[in-house]
Amino acid sequence: MLGPGDDAALVSAPDGRVVVTTDLLLEGRHFRRDWSSAYDIGRKAAAQNLADVSAMGAEPTAIVVGLGLPAATGTAWVDGLADGFREECALVGASVVGGDIARSADGVVIGVTALGDLGGRAPVTRSGARPGDLVAIAGRLGHAAAGLALLLAGREGFPELVEAHRRPRPPYSCGPEAARLGATAMLDVSDGLLQDLGHIAEESGVSIDLDPAALPLPGPLTEAAGALAADPLEWVLTGGDDHALAATFPQDTPLPPHWLVVGRVGEGSEVTVGGRPAGPGGWDHFRE
Protein backbone atom coordinates (compact mmCIF):
# COMPACT_ATOMS: atom_id res chain seq x y z
CA MET A 1 0.00 0.00 0.00
CA LEU A 2 3.04 2.22 0.70
CA GLY A 3 6.47 0.94 -0.21
CA PRO A 4 10.04 2.05 0.37
CA GLY A 5 10.87 5.74 0.72
CA ASP A 6 9.10 6.80 3.89
CA ASP A 7 9.78 6.21 7.59
CA ALA A 8 7.84 2.99 7.33
CA ALA A 9 5.86 0.97 4.81
CA LEU A 10 2.17 0.16 4.96
CA VAL A 11 1.00 -3.37 4.25
CA SER A 12 -2.54 -4.64 3.89
CA ALA A 13 -3.66 -6.89 6.76
CA PRO A 14 -7.25 -7.69 5.85
CA ASP A 15 -7.45 -10.38 8.51
CA GLY A 16 -7.06 -7.82 11.30
CA ARG A 17 -4.06 -9.79 12.54
CA VAL A 18 -0.62 -10.02 10.99
CA VAL A 19 1.89 -12.86 11.07
CA VAL A 20 5.50 -11.70 11.53
CA THR A 21 8.81 -13.56 11.57
CA THR A 22 12.45 -12.51 11.33
CA ASP A 23 15.79 -14.16 10.55
CA LEU A 24 19.33 -12.86 10.58
CA LEU A 25 21.78 -14.34 8.04
CA LEU A 26 25.50 -13.80 8.46
CA GLU A 27 28.15 -14.36 5.80
CA GLY A 28 30.35 -17.36 6.54
CA ARG A 29 27.77 -18.81 8.88
CA HIS A 30 24.60 -18.93 6.77
CA PHE A 31 25.96 -18.36 3.29
CA ARG A 32 29.22 -18.09 1.39
CA ARG A 33 29.67 -15.65 -1.45
CA ASP A 34 32.02 -18.08 -3.22
CA TRP A 35 29.41 -20.85 -3.16
CA SER A 36 26.25 -18.91 -3.93
CA SER A 37 25.45 -16.01 -6.22
CA ALA A 38 23.97 -12.83 -4.78
CA TYR A 39 20.74 -13.75 -6.52
CA ASP A 40 20.61 -17.19 -4.85
CA ILE A 41 21.45 -15.70 -1.45
CA GLY A 42 18.55 -13.26 -1.88
CA ARG A 43 16.22 -16.08 -2.91
CA LYS A 44 17.28 -18.20 0.06
CA ALA A 45 17.07 -15.39 2.63
CA ALA A 46 13.57 -14.52 1.48
CA ALA A 47 12.53 -18.17 1.21
CA GLN A 48 13.34 -19.13 4.76
CA ASN A 49 11.21 -16.29 6.11
CA LEU A 50 8.34 -16.78 3.70
CA ALA A 51 8.35 -20.47 4.67
CA ASP A 52 7.97 -19.53 8.33
CA VAL A 53 4.89 -17.47 7.44
CA SER A 54 3.49 -20.37 5.41
CA ALA A 55 4.12 -22.73 8.33
CA MET A 56 1.63 -20.72 10.41
CA GLY A 57 -1.02 -21.32 7.74
CA ALA A 58 -0.73 -17.76 6.42
CA GLU A 59 -0.14 -16.20 3.01
CA PRO A 60 3.04 -14.10 2.91
CA THR A 61 2.31 -10.48 2.01
CA ALA A 62 5.57 -8.53 2.34
CA ILE A 63 9.16 -8.53 3.50
CA VAL A 64 11.46 -5.81 4.78
CA VAL A 65 15.22 -6.23 4.58
CA GLY A 66 18.11 -4.84 6.64
CA LEU A 67 21.47 -5.06 4.85
CA GLY A 68 24.96 -4.65 6.25
CA LEU A 69 27.44 -4.39 3.37
CA PRO A 70 31.24 -4.18 3.46
CA ALA A 71 32.67 -1.13 1.69
CA ALA A 72 33.93 -3.18 -1.25
CA THR A 73 30.52 -4.64 -2.14
CA GLY A 74 29.76 -3.94 -5.78
CA THR A 75 26.43 -2.61 -6.97
CA ALA A 76 26.01 -5.63 -9.27
CA TRP A 77 26.15 -7.90 -6.24
CA VAL A 78 23.56 -5.80 -4.38
CA ASP A 79 21.34 -5.68 -7.46
CA GLY A 80 21.55 -9.47 -7.72
CA LEU A 81 20.58 -9.83 -4.08
CA ALA A 82 17.62 -7.48 -4.53
CA ASP A 83 16.51 -9.42 -7.62
CA GLY A 84 16.62 -12.61 -5.55
CA PHE A 85 14.47 -11.08 -2.79
CA ARG A 86 11.99 -9.74 -5.32
CA GLU A 87 11.65 -12.92 -7.35
CA GLU A 88 11.26 -15.22 -4.37
CA CYS A 89 8.56 -12.88 -3.02
CA ALA A 90 6.86 -12.83 -6.41
CA LEU A 91 6.36 -16.62 -6.15
CA VAL A 92 3.85 -16.00 -3.37
CA GLY A 93 2.48 -12.63 -4.44
CA ALA A 94 4.46 -10.77 -1.77
CA SER A 95 6.62 -7.64 -2.18
CA VAL A 96 9.75 -6.09 -0.76
CA VAL A 97 8.28 -3.00 0.90
CA GLY A 98 11.17 -1.50 2.81
CA GLY A 99 14.68 -1.77 4.06
CA ASP A 100 17.73 -0.29 5.64
CA ILE A 101 21.33 -0.35 4.45
CA ALA A 102 24.37 0.12 6.68
CA ARG A 103 28.09 -0.19 6.12
CA SER A 104 29.44 -3.31 7.83
CA ALA A 105 33.07 -3.67 8.85
CA ASP A 106 33.32 -7.32 8.01
CA GLY A 107 31.03 -9.56 6.00
CA VAL A 108 27.55 -9.23 4.58
CA VAL A 109 24.68 -9.16 7.10
CA ILE A 110 21.12 -9.81 5.96
CA GLY A 111 18.11 -9.35 8.22
CA VAL A 112 14.78 -10.34 6.71
CA THR A 113 11.37 -9.87 8.31
CA ALA A 114 8.33 -11.36 6.60
CA LEU A 115 4.66 -10.54 7.16
CA GLY A 116 1.64 -12.63 6.31
CA ASP A 117 -2.12 -12.75 6.43
CA LEU A 118 -4.18 -15.63 7.83
CA GLY A 119 -7.32 -14.89 5.82
CA GLY A 120 -9.51 -15.52 8.84
CA ARG A 121 -7.95 -18.89 9.67
CA ALA A 122 -6.62 -19.82 13.10
CA PRO A 123 -2.81 -19.89 13.17
CA VAL A 124 -1.36 -23.40 13.14
CA THR A 125 1.07 -23.53 16.05
CA ARG A 126 3.33 -26.29 17.34
CA SER A 127 1.15 -27.17 20.29
CA GLY A 128 -2.02 -28.70 18.86
CA ALA A 129 -0.94 -32.22 17.90
CA ARG A 130 -3.02 -35.00 19.53
CA PRO A 131 -2.42 -38.74 19.90
CA GLY A 132 -3.76 -40.53 16.84
CA ASP A 133 -2.99 -37.67 14.45
CA LEU A 134 -1.16 -38.35 11.21
CA VAL A 135 2.28 -36.81 10.66
CA ALA A 136 2.75 -35.60 7.09
CA ILE A 137 5.33 -33.65 5.15
CA ALA A 138 5.17 -31.47 2.05
CA GLY A 139 8.28 -30.48 0.13
CA ARG A 140 11.76 -31.95 -0.04
CA LEU A 141 13.86 -33.40 2.78
CA GLY A 142 17.60 -33.99 2.81
CA HIS A 143 18.31 -32.37 -0.55
CA ALA A 144 19.99 -29.23 0.80
CA ALA A 145 22.03 -31.30 3.28
CA ALA A 146 23.20 -33.56 0.45
CA GLY A 147 24.08 -30.50 -1.64
CA LEU A 148 26.08 -29.02 1.21
CA ALA A 149 27.90 -32.34 1.75
CA LEU A 150 28.77 -32.41 -1.96
CA LEU A 151 30.12 -28.84 -1.81
CA LEU A 152 32.11 -29.56 1.33
CA ALA A 153 33.60 -32.69 -0.30
CA GLY A 154 34.34 -30.76 -3.50
CA ARG A 155 32.35 -33.41 -5.44
CA GLU A 156 31.13 -32.53 -8.95
CA GLY A 157 27.77 -33.65 -10.29
CA PHE A 158 24.32 -33.83 -8.71
CA PRO A 159 23.44 -30.26 -9.76
CA GLU A 160 19.88 -30.71 -8.46
CA LEU A 161 21.16 -31.27 -4.92
CA VAL A 162 23.71 -28.45 -4.99
CA GLU A 163 20.95 -26.22 -6.34
CA ALA A 164 18.73 -27.33 -3.46
CA HIS A 165 21.38 -26.11 -1.03
CA ARG A 166 21.76 -22.78 -2.81
CA ARG A 167 18.10 -22.11 -3.30
CA PRO A 168 15.42 -23.90 -1.29
CA ARG A 169 11.98 -24.39 -2.81
CA PRO A 170 9.55 -24.35 0.11
CA PRO A 171 6.05 -25.66 -0.64
CA TYR A 172 4.51 -22.28 0.17
CA SER A 173 0.93 -23.03 -0.84
CA CYS A 174 0.86 -26.15 1.32
CA GLY A 175 0.88 -24.10 4.55
CA PRO A 176 -2.45 -22.33 4.08
CA GLU A 177 -3.78 -25.54 2.54
CA ALA A 178 -2.85 -27.49 5.67
CA ALA A 179 -4.61 -24.89 7.81
CA ARG A 180 -7.76 -25.27 5.70
CA LEU A 181 -7.50 -29.06 5.96
CA GLY A 182 -7.51 -28.78 9.74
CA ALA A 183 -3.82 -29.30 10.57
CA THR A 184 -3.43 -29.53 14.35
CA ALA A 185 0.27 -28.48 14.40
CA MET A 186 2.75 -27.38 11.78
CA LEU A 187 6.26 -26.02 11.34
CA ASP A 188 8.81 -25.61 8.64
CA VAL A 189 11.71 -28.05 8.74
CA SER A 190 14.75 -25.84 9.10
CA ASP A 191 16.93 -27.73 11.59
CA GLY A 192 16.15 -31.30 10.50
CA LEU A 193 13.00 -33.40 10.65
CA LEU A 194 13.82 -35.18 13.93
CA GLN A 195 14.77 -32.01 15.76
CA ASP A 196 11.85 -29.99 14.42
CA LEU A 197 9.29 -32.71 15.13
CA GLY A 198 10.78 -32.70 18.62
CA HIS A 199 9.45 -29.15 18.96
CA ILE A 200 5.94 -30.31 18.09
CA ALA A 201 6.26 -33.25 20.49
CA GLU A 202 7.41 -30.98 23.29
CA GLU A 203 4.93 -28.16 22.69
CA SER A 204 2.01 -30.53 22.17
CA GLY A 205 2.95 -32.99 24.94
CA VAL A 206 2.90 -35.99 22.59
CA SER A 207 5.20 -38.58 21.05
CA ILE A 208 5.81 -38.95 17.33
CA ASP A 209 6.85 -42.15 15.59
CA LEU A 210 8.14 -41.96 12.03
CA ASP A 211 7.82 -44.87 9.62
CA PRO A 212 11.28 -45.21 8.02
CA ALA A 213 9.78 -46.97 4.99
CA ALA A 214 7.50 -44.01 4.34
CA LEU A 215 10.27 -41.42 4.21
CA PRO A 216 11.03 -40.38 0.65
CA LEU A 217 14.47 -41.38 -0.70
CA PRO A 218 14.53 -40.18 -4.30
CA GLY A 219 17.20 -41.37 -6.74
CA PRO A 220 19.61 -38.42 -6.63
CA LEU A 221 19.74 -38.61 -2.86
CA THR A 222 20.66 -42.30 -2.75
CA GLU A 223 23.12 -41.88 -5.62
CA ALA A 224 24.88 -38.93 -3.95
CA ALA A 225 24.97 -40.85 -0.68
CA GLY A 226 26.59 -43.73 -2.53
CA ALA A 227 29.18 -41.42 -4.05
CA LEU A 228 30.04 -39.94 -0.65
CA ALA A 229 29.63 -43.16 1.36
CA ALA A 230 26.93 -41.34 3.33
CA ASP A 231 23.52 -42.46 4.57
CA PRO A 232 20.69 -40.78 2.65
CA LEU A 233 18.24 -41.41 5.48
CA GLU A 234 20.47 -39.38 7.77
CA TRP A 235 20.16 -36.41 5.42
CA VAL A 236 16.38 -36.86 5.36
CA LEU A 237 16.07 -37.11 9.13
CA THR A 238 18.59 -34.49 10.21
CA GLY A 239 19.20 -32.16 7.26
CA GLY A 240 17.86 -28.63 7.45
CA ASP A 241 17.51 -25.88 4.90
CA ASP A 242 15.01 -27.51 2.52
CA HIS A 243 12.16 -25.78 4.37
CA ALA A 244 9.71 -28.59 3.89
CA LEU A 245 6.55 -28.31 5.96
CA ALA A 246 5.77 -30.90 8.60
CA ALA A 247 2.25 -31.02 9.99
CA THR A 248 -0.06 -33.18 12.03
CA PHE A 249 -3.66 -33.85 10.96
CA PRO A 250 -6.62 -35.70 12.46
CA GLN A 251 -6.32 -39.28 11.25
CA ASP A 252 -9.32 -39.22 8.92
CA THR A 253 -8.17 -36.10 7.07
CA PRO A 254 -8.31 -36.65 3.29
CA LEU A 255 -4.81 -35.44 2.39
CA PRO A 256 -3.88 -34.42 -1.13
CA PRO A 257 -0.97 -36.41 -2.62
CA HIS A 258 1.68 -33.73 -2.03
CA TRP A 259 1.15 -34.27 1.69
CA LEU A 260 3.01 -37.50 2.38
CA VAL A 261 2.09 -39.38 5.56
CA VAL A 262 5.33 -40.37 7.30
CA GLY A 263 4.33 -41.10 10.87
CA ARG A 264 1.86 -41.03 13.69
CA VAL A 265 1.33 -39.04 16.87
CA GLY A 266 1.06 -41.00 20.13
CA GLU A 267 1.03 -40.61 23.89
CA GLY A 268 4.36 -39.77 25.47
CA SER A 269 7.08 -37.28 24.67
CA GLU A 270 9.66 -38.84 22.35
CA VAL A 271 10.34 -38.73 18.66
CA THR A 272 11.10 -42.23 17.42
CA VAL A 273 11.81 -43.86 14.06
CA GLY A 274 10.25 -47.27 13.63
CA GLY A 275 9.74 -47.32 17.39
CA ARG A 276 13.40 -46.66 18.26
CA PRO A 277 14.02 -43.65 20.45
CA ALA A 278 16.02 -40.64 19.37
CA GLY A 279 18.47 -39.95 22.17
CA PRO A 280 20.98 -37.16 22.55
CA GLY A 281 23.09 -38.79 19.82
CA GLY A 282 20.30 -38.13 17.36
CA TRP A 283 20.23 -40.19 14.24
CA ASP A 284 23.04 -42.54 15.28
CA HIS A 285 20.58 -44.29 17.58
CA PHE A 286 18.49 -45.57 14.67
CA ARG A 287 21.27 -46.83 12.53
CA GLU A 288 22.66 -50.33 12.44
Add this chain to the structure above:
Amino acid sequence: MLGPGDDAALVSAPDGRVVVTTDLLLEGRHFRRDWSSAYDIGRKAAAQNLADVSAMGAEPTAIVVGLGLPAATGTAWVDGLADGFREECALVGASVVGGDIARSADGVVIGVTALGDLGGRAPVTRSGARPGDLVAIAGRLGHAAAGLALLLAGREGFPELVEAHRRPRPPYSCGPEAARLGATAMLDVSDGLLQDLGHIAEESGVSIDLDPAALPLPGPLTEAAGALAADPLEWVLTGGDDHALAATFPQDTPLPPHWLVVGRVGEGSEVTVGGRPAGPGGWDHFRE
Protein backbone atom coordinates in the same frame (compact mmCIF):
# COMPACT_ATOMS: atom_id res chain seq x y z
CA MET B 1 -1.67 -12.57 20.20
CA LEU B 2 1.05 -15.22 19.75
CA GLY B 3 4.56 -14.46 20.91
CA PRO B 4 7.96 -16.08 20.60
CA GLY B 5 8.28 -19.85 20.31
CA ASP B 6 6.62 -20.65 17.01
CA ASP B 7 7.66 -20.20 13.38
CA ALA B 8 6.18 -16.72 13.50
CA ALA B 9 4.32 -14.44 15.87
CA LEU B 10 0.81 -13.10 15.45
CA VAL B 11 0.10 -9.42 16.08
CA SER B 12 -3.22 -7.66 16.18
CA ALA B 13 -3.78 -5.28 13.25
CA PRO B 14 -7.29 -3.97 13.90
CA ASP B 15 -6.91 -1.29 11.25
CA GLY B 16 -6.66 -3.91 8.48
CA ARG B 17 -3.32 -2.39 7.49
CA VAL B 18 -0.01 -2.67 9.27
CA VAL B 19 2.88 -0.22 9.40
CA VAL B 20 6.31 -1.88 9.21
CA THR B 21 9.85 -0.53 9.42
CA THR B 22 13.27 -2.10 9.93
CA ASP B 23 16.75 -0.95 10.97
CA LEU B 24 20.05 -2.75 11.18
CA LEU B 25 22.49 -1.63 13.92
CA LEU B 26 26.11 -2.72 13.78
CA GLU B 27 28.60 -2.55 16.62
CA GLY B 28 31.24 0.10 16.07
CA ARG B 29 29.09 1.89 13.55
CA HIS B 30 25.84 2.49 15.40
CA PHE B 31 26.83 1.77 18.99
CA ARG B 32 29.87 1.02 21.13
CA ARG B 33 29.74 -1.45 23.97
CA ASP B 34 32.28 0.59 25.92
CA TRP B 35 30.11 3.74 25.68
CA SER B 36 26.67 2.27 26.19
CA SER B 37 25.29 -0.46 28.41
CA ALA B 38 23.47 -3.41 26.85
CA TYR B 39 20.29 -2.01 28.36
CA ASP B 40 20.79 1.39 26.71
CA ILE B 41 21.65 -0.21 23.36
CA GLY B 42 18.41 -2.19 23.56
CA ARG B 43 16.44 0.93 24.45
CA LYS B 44 18.00 2.86 21.56
CA ALA B 45 17.60 0.11 18.96
CA ALA B 46 13.92 -0.24 19.85
CA ALA B 47 13.41 3.52 20.08
CA GLN B 48 14.60 4.35 16.60
CA ASN B 49 12.22 1.84 15.07
CA LEU B 50 9.26 2.75 17.26
CA ALA B 51 9.88 6.41 16.34
CA ASP B 52 9.63 5.51 12.64
CA VAL B 53 6.24 3.94 13.29
CA SER B 54 5.12 7.00 15.23
CA ALA B 55 6.30 9.25 12.39
CA MET B 56 3.72 7.60 10.11
CA GLY B 57 0.99 8.58 12.58
CA ALA B 58 0.65 5.04 13.88
CA GLU B 59 0.74 3.41 17.32
CA PRO B 60 3.58 0.88 17.66
CA THR B 61 2.28 -2.60 18.46
CA ALA B 62 5.24 -5.01 18.36
CA ILE B 63 8.86 -5.53 17.47
CA VAL B 64 10.83 -8.57 16.35
CA VAL B 65 14.59 -8.70 16.83
CA GLY B 66 17.38 -10.49 14.97
CA LEU B 67 20.59 -10.76 17.01
CA GLY B 68 24.08 -11.68 15.88
CA LEU B 69 26.27 -12.28 18.93
CA PRO B 70 30.00 -13.05 19.14
CA ALA B 71 30.84 -16.26 20.97
CA ALA B 72 32.16 -14.40 24.03
CA THR B 73 28.93 -12.46 24.65
CA GLY B 74 27.81 -13.05 28.23
CA THR B 75 24.25 -13.87 29.15
CA ALA B 76 24.11 -10.81 31.43
CA TRP B 77 24.80 -8.60 28.43
CA VAL B 78 22.08 -10.30 26.38
CA ASP B 79 19.65 -10.08 29.28
CA GLY B 80 20.38 -6.35 29.58
CA LEU B 81 19.75 -5.87 25.88
CA ALA B 82 16.45 -7.76 26.10
CA ASP B 83 15.41 -5.67 29.12
CA GLY B 84 16.13 -2.54 27.07
CA PHE B 85 14.00 -3.74 24.16
CA ARG B 86 11.17 -4.70 26.49
CA GLU B 87 11.14 -1.52 28.51
CA GLU B 88 11.30 0.81 25.51
CA CYS B 89 8.41 -1.11 23.96
CA ALA B 90 6.47 -0.89 27.21
CA LEU B 91 6.54 2.93 26.94
CA VAL B 92 4.19 2.67 23.97
CA GLY B 93 2.28 -0.46 24.91
CA ALA B 94 4.16 -2.60 22.39
CA SER B 95 5.80 -6.00 22.94
CA VAL B 96 8.77 -8.01 21.75
CA VAL B 97 7.00 -10.84 19.95
CA GLY B 98 9.77 -12.76 18.27
CA GLY B 99 13.36 -13.00 17.28
CA ASP B 100 16.28 -14.93 15.94
CA ILE B 101 19.75 -15.39 17.40
CA ALA B 102 22.84 -16.31 15.39
CA ARG B 103 26.52 -16.54 16.22
CA SER B 104 28.42 -13.66 14.64
CA ALA B 105 32.14 -13.84 13.89
CA ASP B 106 32.86 -10.26 14.79
CA GLY B 107 30.76 -7.69 16.62
CA VAL B 108 27.17 -7.52 17.77
CA VAL B 109 24.52 -7.18 15.05
CA ILE B 110 21.01 -6.02 15.92
CA GLY B 111 18.16 -6.04 13.43
CA VAL B 112 14.90 -4.58 14.70
CA THR B 113 11.60 -4.54 12.85
CA ALA B 114 8.68 -2.62 14.34
CA LEU B 115 4.98 -2.89 13.51
CA GLY B 116 2.25 -0.37 14.14
CA ASP B 117 -1.45 0.28 13.73
CA LEU B 118 -2.96 3.42 12.21
CA GLY B 119 -6.31 3.17 13.99
CA GLY B 120 -8.16 4.10 10.81
CA ARG B 121 -6.08 7.21 10.12
CA ALA B 122 -4.36 7.91 6.80
CA PRO B 123 -0.59 7.41 7.03
CA VAL B 124 1.33 10.68 7.20
CA THR B 125 3.98 10.46 4.48
CA ARG B 126 6.70 12.86 3.40
CA SER B 127 4.90 14.03 0.29
CA GLY B 128 1.88 16.02 1.51
CA ALA B 129 3.40 19.37 2.58
CA ARG B 130 1.86 22.40 0.82
CA PRO B 131 3.01 26.03 0.52
CA GLY B 132 1.73 27.99 3.48
CA ASP B 133 1.92 25.04 5.90
CA LEU B 134 3.56 25.46 9.28
CA VAL B 135 6.69 23.43 10.05
CA ALA B 136 6.72 22.19 13.63
CA ILE B 137 8.85 19.86 15.74
CA ALA B 138 8.13 17.74 18.80
CA GLY B 139 10.91 16.33 20.94
CA ARG B 140 14.55 17.27 21.39
CA LEU B 141 17.04 18.37 18.73
CA GLY B 142 20.82 18.42 18.99
CA HIS B 143 21.04 16.73 22.37
CA ALA B 144 22.34 13.39 21.12
CA ALA B 145 24.83 15.13 18.82
CA ALA B 146 26.11 17.19 21.75
CA GLY B 147 26.39 14.04 23.88
CA LEU B 148 28.36 12.27 21.17
CA ALA B 149 30.67 15.30 20.79
CA LEU B 150 31.27 15.24 24.55
CA LEU B 151 32.09 11.51 24.48
CA LEU B 152 34.40 11.91 21.48
CA ALA B 153 36.18 14.78 23.25
CA GLY B 154 36.40 12.82 26.48
CA ARG B 155 34.68 15.70 28.30
CA GLU B 156 33.10 15.03 31.68
CA GLY B 157 29.86 16.63 32.78
CA PHE B 158 26.57 17.30 30.98
CA PRO B 159 25.10 13.89 31.92
CA GLU B 160 21.76 14.88 30.36
CA LEU B 161 23.38 15.23 26.94
CA VAL B 162 25.47 12.07 27.16
CA GLU B 163 22.33 10.27 28.29
CA ALA B 164 20.50 11.68 25.24
CA HIS B 165 23.14 10.10 23.01
CA ARG B 166 22.91 6.75 24.80
CA ARG B 167 19.14 6.63 25.00
CA PRO B 168 16.90 8.78 22.82
CA ARG B 169 13.47 9.77 24.09
CA PRO B 170 11.29 10.08 21.01
CA PRO B 171 7.97 11.88 21.51
CA TYR B 172 6.01 8.76 20.56
CA SER B 173 2.51 10.02 21.30
CA CYS B 174 3.06 13.12 19.17
CA GLY B 175 3.03 11.09 15.95
CA PRO B 176 -0.55 9.81 16.14
CA GLU B 177 -1.52 13.18 17.60
CA ALA B 178 -0.08 14.98 14.57
CA ALA B 179 -2.04 12.66 12.29
CA ARG B 180 -5.24 13.50 14.17
CA LEU B 181 -4.41 17.22 13.95
CA GLY B 182 -4.19 16.93 10.17
CA ALA B 183 -0.41 16.90 9.63
CA THR B 184 0.28 17.04 5.89
CA ALA B 185 3.78 15.48 6.11
CA MET B 186 5.88 14.03 8.90
CA LEU B 187 9.11 12.17 9.58
CA ASP B 188 11.38 11.38 12.47
CA VAL B 189 14.59 13.39 12.59
CA SER B 190 17.30 10.73 12.45
CA ASP B 191 19.90 12.31 10.13
CA GLY B 192 19.58 15.96 11.19
CA LEU B 193 16.78 18.50 10.83
CA LEU B 194 18.08 20.12 7.63
CA GLN B 195 18.71 16.85 5.86
CA ASP B 196 15.44 15.28 6.95
CA LEU B 197 13.35 18.34 6.08
CA GLY B 198 15.08 18.11 2.71
CA HIS B 199 13.28 14.79 2.25
CA ILE B 200 9.91 16.45 2.88
CA ALA B 201 10.82 19.33 0.53
CA GLU B 202 11.83 16.88 -2.19
CA GLU B 203 8.95 14.45 -1.80
CA SER B 204 6.36 17.26 -1.50
CA GLY B 205 7.86 19.55 -4.17
CA VAL B 206 8.06 22.52 -1.79
CA SER B 207 10.60 24.75 -0.07
CA ILE B 208 10.98 25.01 3.69
CA ASP B 209 12.35 28.04 5.52
CA LEU B 210 13.33 27.66 9.17
CA ASP B 211 13.24 30.60 11.58
CA PRO B 212 16.60 30.41 13.44
CA ALA B 213 15.14 32.41 16.35
CA ALA B 214 12.42 29.79 16.81
CA LEU B 215 14.77 26.83 17.12
CA PRO B 216 15.12 25.70 20.73
CA LEU B 217 18.56 26.19 22.32
CA PRO B 218 18.17 25.01 25.91
CA GLY B 219 20.79 25.80 28.53
CA PRO B 220 22.76 22.53 28.61
CA LEU B 221 23.19 22.69 24.84
CA THR B 222 24.64 26.22 24.84
CA GLU B 223 26.80 25.43 27.87
CA ALA B 224 28.22 22.27 26.32
CA ALA B 225 28.83 24.15 23.08
CA GLY B 226 30.72 26.77 25.08
CA ALA B 227 32.83 24.08 26.75
CA LEU B 228 33.70 22.48 23.40
CA ALA B 229 33.93 25.74 21.40
CA ALA B 230 31.14 24.35 19.21
CA ASP B 231 28.02 25.92 17.74
CA PRO B 232 24.85 24.69 19.44
CA LEU B 233 22.73 25.66 16.44
CA GLU B 234 24.80 23.34 14.30
CA TRP B 235 23.90 20.44 16.60
CA VAL B 236 20.22 21.45 16.39
CA LEU B 237 20.24 21.72 12.60
CA THR B 238 22.43 18.75 11.68
CA GLY B 239 22.48 16.37 14.64
CA GLY B 240 20.64 13.10 14.33
CA ASP B 241 19.71 10.40 16.82
CA ASP B 242 17.30 12.39 19.01
CA HIS B 243 14.37 11.08 16.97
CA ALA B 244 12.33 14.23 17.30
CA LEU B 245 9.33 14.40 14.99
CA ALA B 246 9.13 17.09 12.31
CA ALA B 247 5.78 17.70 10.67
CA THR B 248 3.95 20.19 8.49
CA PHE B 249 0.43 21.37 9.30
CA PRO B 250 -2.12 23.63 7.60
CA GLN B 251 -1.39 27.12 8.88
CA ASP B 252 -4.53 27.52 10.95
CA THR B 253 -3.97 24.25 12.86
CA PRO B 254 -4.32 24.82 16.63
CA LEU B 255 -1.11 23.14 17.77
CA PRO B 256 -0.60 21.99 21.35
CA PRO B 257 2.45 23.54 23.07
CA HIS B 258 4.71 20.50 22.66
CA TRP B 259 4.56 21.10 18.90
CA LEU B 260 6.91 24.02 18.37
CA VAL B 261 6.51 26.02 15.15
CA VAL B 262 9.98 26.52 13.68
CA GLY B 263 9.35 27.38 10.05
CA ARG B 264 7.11 27.67 7.05
CA VAL B 265 6.52 25.76 3.81
CA GLY B 266 6.79 27.74 0.56
CA GLU B 267 7.00 27.36 -3.19
CA GLY B 268 10.29 26.04 -4.52
CA SER B 269 12.52 23.17 -3.55
CA GLU B 270 15.13 24.35 -1.05
CA VAL B 271 15.52 24.14 2.69
CA THR B 272 16.67 27.51 4.02
CA VAL B 273 17.37 28.99 7.44
CA GLY B 274 16.28 32.61 7.79
CA GLY B 275 16.06 32.75 4.00
CA ARG B 276 19.64 31.54 3.40
CA PRO B 277 19.98 28.48 1.21
CA ALA B 278 21.44 25.16 2.40
CA GLY B 279 23.95 24.11 -0.23
CA PRO B 280 26.05 20.97 -0.45
CA GLY B 281 28.16 22.27 2.45
CA GLY B 282 25.12 22.06 4.68
CA TRP B 283 25.18 24.09 7.81
CA ASP B 284 28.40 25.95 6.94
CA HIS B 285 26.38 28.06 4.51
CA PHE B 286 24.33 29.64 7.28
CA ARG B 287 27.17 30.46 9.57
CA GLU B 288 29.03 33.69 9.69
